[in-house]
Each structure stands twice: as C-alpha cells, then as structure tokens.
Amino acid sequence: RAFNFSAGPGALPEEVLRQARDELLNRGGCGVSVAEMSHRGEHFIAIAEQAERDLRDLLAIPADHAVLFLQGGGSQQFAQVPLNLLPEGGCADYIDTGFWSVRAIEEARRYGRINIAASSHDDGYRHIPRQARWRLSASSAYVHYTANETIDGLEFDWIPEVGDTPLVADFSANILSRPLDVSRFALIYAGAQKNIGPSGLAVVIVRKDLLGRARRCCPTMLDYRIAAGHGSMYNTPPTFAWYLAGLIFRWLKAQGGLTAIAEINRRKQKRLYDTIDASGLYVNRVEAKDRSWMNVPFRLVDDRLDEAFLAGAEVRGLLYLKGHRATGGMRASLYNAVSEAAVDALVAYMTEFERERG
Ligand code: PLP
Numbered sequence: 001r002a003f004n005f006s007a008g009p010g011a012l013p014e015e016v017l018r019q020a021r022d023e024l025l026n027r028g029g030c031g032v033s034v035a036e037m038s039h040r041g042e043h044f045i046a047i048a049e050q051a052e053r054d055l056r057d058l059l060a061i062p063a064d065h066a067v068l069f070l071q072g073g074g075s076q077q078f079a080q081v082p083l084n085l086l087p088e089g090g091c092a093d094y095i096d097t098g099f100w101s102v103r104a105i106e107e108a109r110r111y112g113r114i115n116i117a118a119s120s121h122d123d124g125y126r127h128i129p130r131q132a133r134w135r136l137s138a139s140s141a142y143v144h145y146t147a148n149e150t151i152d153g154l155e156f157d158w159i160p161e162v163g164d165t166p167l168v169a170d171f172s173a174n175i176l177s178r179p180l181d182v183s184r185f186a187l188i189y190a191g192a193q194k195n196i197g198p199s200g201l202a203v204v205i206v207r208k209d210l211l212g213r214a215r216r217c218c219p220t221m222l223d224y225r226i227a228a229g230h231g232s233m234y235n236t237p238p239t240f241a242w243y244l245a246g247l248i249f250r251w252l253k254a255q256g257g258l259t260a261i262a263e264i265n266r267r268k269q270k271r272l273y274d275t276i277d278a279s280g281l282y283v284n285r286v287e288a289k290d291r292s293w294m295n296v297p298f299r300l301v302d303d304r305l306d307e308a309f310l311a312g313a314e315v316r317g318l319l320y321l322k323g324h325r326a327t328g329g330m331r332a333s334l335y336n337a338v339s340e341a342a343v344d345a346l347v348a349y350m351t352e353f354e355r356e357r358g
Contacts, residue, residue, distance in 0.1 A: 003342035006320035007150055007295055008173070009193040011337040016247045034243045039233055044243075048231070051246030058176060058252055061205055062183050068204040068224065069232040069242050074100075074172040074191030076222070077202060078107035081168055081187065083218040085210060086112045086141045093117040093136050093165075095145040098125040098152035099326055100170060104144060111215075115140070125152040127287040131160055142166040142186060148174035148292050150194075151324045153284065153331070155292035159184050166210065174294050175203070176252060177336060178262035186210055194294070195336050197245035200238045252336065261336050268334045268343045269293040275347045281305075281358035282330075282350060299329035305357055306330070316349055318342075 004011035027034045030043045037044045052067050061067060070076070081104075086092050090112050094105045096119035108114050115137045118129035136143060143162045148155040150173040159181065160167060166186030175190040182188065187206045193199035204224065211225040220226055226234050255261050273291060276282040276298050284291070284298045300306055309330070313321050323329040332346060 002317040002319045003338070003345055004319050005332040005334070005338065005342070005346070007194075007324070007331060007333040008191070009199050010195075010333055010335040011342075012197070012244070013248060013251045013337045016244065016251050019247055020244060035240045037239065039236055039239050044239055047243050047246055048233075048237075051242060051249055054246065054249035054253060055203070058249060058258055059180060059182050059205075064208050065182060065205050066208050066211065066224075066228040068206065068227045069237060069245070070202045070204055070227060071200065071238055073193070073199060073202050074170060074189065075103065075107075077170070077189040077191075077204065078104045079110070080204075080222045080224070081142075081144065081189070082108045082111035083222055084214045084224050085166065085168070085187070087213070088112070088215065090141045091115055091137050091139065093134075093140045093143045095119070095129065095134065095143070095160075096121055097128055097146055097154050098149035099324075100149055100151065100172070101146045104146065104170060108144070112141075117143070120154075124285070125149065125154060126285050126290075128154055128156060128290040134160075136162065136165070140165050142168045144168045144170075146170045148172070148294055150292075150295045150333075151297070151327055151331075153286050153292045153295050153297040154290050155294065157289075166207070173333075174292070176258060176261070177265050177294055179258045192241065192245060194333070195248075197248050198241045201241040201245060203245075255336075264340060265293050265334065265336070268338065268340055269296065271340075271343050271347055272296050272332060272334065275350055279350070279354050279358070281354040294335060295331060295333050297323055297327060297329060297331040299323075303329070308357065309353055312353060313346075313349060316345065318346055318349055321346075 024033055093115050096116050105114055117136050118134040120127050120129055143165050147169045168187045171188050172191040173194050176195040189204045192201035206224055211228050214223040276284050281300055282298045310322055321330050323331040
C-alpha cells in the first residue's frame with residue numbers, strides 16, 4: 001500500500017481495514033455484513049455501545065458528557081451548535097484562526113450576533129492569538145474555536161480559559177491525536193474522516209446540562225437532546241462508518257492509547273518540521289509554537305518545481321501531498337494511521353529532491 005498523506009478522508013490503520021475486509025460478508029458469525037444489519041438489532045447495538053465505551057475510555061470522557069454519533073460531518077456542526085446553544089437574539093464569541101474558523105463563523109452568523117473575539121487574519125493566519133488579547137463579550141452564549149486548522153496548519157496545544165461561559169471546539173482534525181481534558185469543554189465536535197474513521201459521521205461530545213436548549217425552529221434531526229435521547233438512532237445511523245470508528249478506537253487502545261500515540265505523533269511532526277526548517281527549498285510560515293502536528297503545509301520556494309515534486313512523490317508511493325486549493329503549495333497530513341515509516345519515506349524524498357533540484 002502507498003503512504004497516504006491525505007488531509008481527509010485520511011489514512012486508516014491497515015489492520016482495521018484488514019479486519020473489516022475479513023468480516024465484510026459475515027460479521028462475527030452473525031451471517032450478515034455490518035452494512036446489512038438492523039441498527040436496532042442486538043448485534044449492531046453491541047457494536048455501537050462498545051464504540052462509545054472505547055471512545056469514553058480513550059478520552060476519559062466524564063459521565064456528565066453525552067457522546068453522539070451523528071451525520072453531516074464537521075460542517076453540519078457549524079449550524080447545529082448555534083441552533084442548539086445560541087438563543088434568539090443572543091451573542092456568541094468566535095476565534096478566527098483560519099479557513100475552518102471562517103466557515104464556522106459564516107454559518108453561525110445566520111443564527112445570531114457573532115463577535116470575533118480574536119483573529120490572526122491580518123498576518124495570513126501565521127499564529128494563534130494569545131488569550132490575553134482576546135476580546136470576549138460580556139454575555140456570550142459560548143466561545144467557539146477551531147482546535148486545529150487543517151488547511152492553514154495551526155493547532156492549539158492549550159485550552160482557553162473562559163470561566164463559566166461554555167467552551168465549544170472543532171476538533172475535526174486533531175481529536176484522538178493526544179490526550180485532552182474533555183471536562184474543560186461544554187461541547188467538542190469532530191467530523192470523523194481523519195482520526196476517527198470514514199466520512200459521513202461526526203462525533204459530538206456535549207455536556208448533558210446543555211441538552212434541551214434547541215431553538216423551536218431547530219430541525220428534529222439537529223436537536224442534540226433528541227439525538228441523545230435516542231442513543232444517536234433517531235433515524236437510521238451511518239452504521240458501517242460507526243462500526244469502522246469502533247474498530248479504530250480498539251486499534252488505538254491496542255497502540256497504548258492517547259499518551260502512546262501522542263509520543264509517536266510528536267516524533268513524526270518534529271521530523272518533518274525539522275526537515276523543512278533545515279532546508280533552503282521548503283518553507284512553513286506558521287510560528288513554531290502554533291504549528292499543527294496533524295497537518296503540515298509547506299511551499300517550495302520556487303513553485304515551478306511543484307509539479308515535478310508531486311510527480312516524483314507519486315512514483316515513490318507518497319500520495320496526496322498537493323496543498324488545499326485555497327492555499328496551493330503542499331500539505332502532508334500526519335494522522336494517527338500515518339506511520340513513522342511513512343514520514344521517514346517522505347523526509348528522505350524531500351531531501352533527495354532538494355539535493356537534485358533545489
Ligand atoms: N472542521 C475542520 C477543522 C475540518 O478540517 C473539516 C474538514 O476537513 C471540517 C470542519 C468539515 O468537515 P466535513 O467535511 O466533515 O463537513
């Protein structure tokens with residue numbers, strides 16, 4: 001198999017794919033595929049419950065938080081959060097650190113007053129504004145930030161301190177990449193297709209006392225209280241994606257959990273950033289303390305070499321290194337399923353390419 005640096009859907013652990021293949025026709029002797037099971041039958045309920053238990057173990061999710069397996073990916077949450085947490089006429093604070101913050105802000109603006117409490121727009125999203133500079137509003141329904149900017153390559157390695165105001169964060173691209181104190185959050189959401197599983201699924205972790213606040217106009221399907229009350233099965237859930245997510249949670253536990261995977265992730269990103277910083281050909285402009293472990297965007301100083309770089313990478317089985325269309329350049333995503341061997345292969349290629357063409 002090739003080395004997959006795709007930003008999303010991203011690489012999945014090979015062991016998980018093999019297990020899914022082995023069980024595709026007949027899961028655990030049930031006689032049918034998971035994709036064919038009734039979501040209300042005992043076999044799927046067992047799969048769903050095990051997945052939630054494993055996710056709770058991995059992230060040490062407190063009992064006063066509900067775990068929801070929803071549809072609509074990360075983007076649906078941009079509307080679902082305000083529909084549930086922003087009262088009519090209310091105000092919410094958002095931190096703008098890049099492309100995905102902007103998406104969240106634009107959607108939230110349809111539902112109420114949005115205060116941009118801090119933004120790094122003016123320096124081209126090269127840093128995360130320190131909290132001392134944030135201008136939070138006096139009566140905010142919640143504070144929202146994007147814990148990892150998948151396109152701009154920024155990541156919070158700290159949790160904002162917002163007192164009693166509910167803290168909401170988009171962890172689509174960095175959930176499960178290292179330990180996280182979930183108790184500090186009112187709500188965490190994540191589109192699945194990076195560290196959780198295949199696309200089509202979103203995981204929401206929400207404090208139970210925040211359920212039941214949805215606006216009257218909120219569609220039933222988007223009301224967190226309805227989802228929680230039905231065990232995320234108000235309608236037919238994306239069963240196969242949920243099952244694969246469960247296998248990935250198991251795989252993560254077998255790797256030693258989040259402390260162990262964080263050590264691997266720390267080494268992976270360091271190797272790549274060190275290579276970029278030591279080179280005269282590759283550049284990453286994000287301030288060192290705010291660099292993402294999961295998504296490493298970089299440019300070639302001479303962008304006429306971009307095509308040759310990508311072609312050479314593909315020949316070596318280093319796939320999906322082309323940067324997002326909004327930014328150009330390159331991007332290597334280093335999700336949990338991207339091995340250290342993959343990063344070694346990438347770094348070796350980058351060094352060789354610079355020697356020959358730089
Ligand atoms: N938020 C972040 C940080 C993302 O990286 C993405 C997608 O890459 C999204 C939200 C949107 O997720 P989806 O495509 O599942 O709607």
